[in-house]
Amino acid sequence: MALILNLETATTNCSVSLAQEGKVLAIKENDSANYSHAEQLHNYIKEVLEEASFSLQDIDAVAVSKGPGSYTGLRIGVSAAKGLCFSLEVPLISIPTLESMAHQLVVSQDHLIVPVLDARRMEVYSAVYDRDWQEIRATEAEIITPDSFREYLKSHSVHIIGSGAEKCREIIQHQNVVLDTKVVPSAREMAQLSQKKFEASEFENVAYFEPYYLKDFVLQQKKV
Numbered sequence: 672m673a674l675i676l677n678l679e680t681a682t683t684n685c686s687v688s689l690a691q692e693g694k695v696l697a698i699k700e701n702d703s704a705n706y707s708h709a710e711q712l713h714n715y716i717k718e719v720l721e722e723a724s725f726s727l728q729d730i731d732a733v734a735v736s737k738g739p740g741s742y743t744g745l746r747i748g749v750s751a752a753k754g755l756c757f758s759l760e761v762p763l764i765s766i767p768t769l770e771s772m773a774h775q776l777v778v779s780q781d782h783l784i785v786p787v788l789d790a791r792r793m794e795v796y797s798a799v800y801d802r803d804w805q806e807i808r809a810t811e812a813e814i815i816t817p818d819s820f821r822e823y824l825k826s827h828s829v830h831i832i833g834s835g836a837e838k839c840r841e842i843i844q845h846q847n848v849v850l851d852t853k854v855v856p857s858a859r860e861m862a863q864l865s866q867k868k869f870e871a872s873e874f875e876n877v878a879y880f881e882p883y884y885l886k887d888f889v890l891q892q893k894k895v
Contacts, residue, residue, distance in 0.1 A: 673731045673869050676716065676755070677861035680708045680748030681740025681768040682788060682834065687715040688858035689723050693866035695859055697722035702855050708747045716751075730761055732874075734865035736856055737765035738883035739796040739810065740788055745882035753877050762874040764865045767883070769810055772833055773800040774860040782828045783807070785820060786854070787835030793842075795835030796885060799823060812885050815842050824848065 672692050679686035679700075685708045686700035697719040701711060720726060735752035738745045756763045772786035782802055787795040793815050799808035813819065815838045823829050824847045831839050832854040840850050868874075 673866060674725060674729055675732045675734055675764070675862070675865045675869060676719075676730050677734045677766075677858040677865055678712065678716075678748045678752050679736040679768075679771070679856050679858040679861060680712060680744040680751075681736045681738055681856050682744060683741075684855040684857060685711045685715065685744075686856070686858040687712065687719050688862055689719040689725065690862035690866065693863040695862050696725075698857075698859055700857060700859075706741070706744060708744055712747060712751055727755070727759060730755075730759060732762045732764055732865070732869050733759075734764035734766055734861055734868070736768045736771060736858075736861065738768055739790075739812070739885040740768050740856070742882075742884060745884065749880065749882045753880065756877045762869075762872075763877045763880060764868045764873065765875050765880065765883075766861050766864050766868075767798075767810070768856050769796065769798040770800070770804065770806065771860045771864060772854060772856050773798075773804050774864070775854055775857070776830055776832065778802050778828075778830060781826070782830060783823050785823075785829055785831045787831055787833045787839065789834040789838065793838055795838060797835065810883075810885065815839055817842055817844070819843055821845075 684702040688698040699715040769786040787797040798810040
């Protein structure tokens with residue numbers, strides 16, 4: 672039975688879960704605007720292993736949220752995942768961050784799920800999924816306007832979830848919009864997704880894998 676360690680660091684939520692056959696055995700997470708992932712991540716890994724009475728040597732694979740998201744957060748998670756895979760000689764699995772977010776919602780037939788993560792200014796990272804969590808529009812970096820997602824809003828209720836939903840609240844005015852700003856990516860939803868990839872042997876090249884940044888990094892200088 673596959674035992675998979677799942678790491679989610681793409682946003683403010685530092686989240687680690689240990690799952691067996693897609694079922695979460697233990698999870699530790701903290702959503703803090705301080706981005707203390709570097710200090711928390713390895714402690715959380717230790718804690719979930721202890722809670723489930725396993726050791727690192729028992730792990731069959733490591734899964735990491737690949738982005739898009741915070742540049743720093745993604746690098747911390749991917750670096751930790753790759754280091755574990757190298758040392759333990761286990762495969763690396765990557766999970767799209769927005770797809771994992773979409774799995775937090777169960778919706779009815781005529782509803783769509785649009786996970787959105789806050790980017791710079793009025794921009795968000797977004798994708799569109801149907802009720803079965805199948806991607807019907809790929810991940811994009813887009814500037815929110817009154818016409819955003821209009822083609823889907825014509826015939827569906829659209830659930831916009833995540834940190835970018837606050838920007839949508841200000842601009843998108845439509846009766847079919849349902850907003851939830853509190854949804855954050857979590858290692859809980861990664862469990863079933865990483866199990867499916869493990870069973871299909873969908874592994875990354877540990878040496879060459881990089882996070883899915885989607886956009887080039889721009890250094891923000893402090894104002895004097």
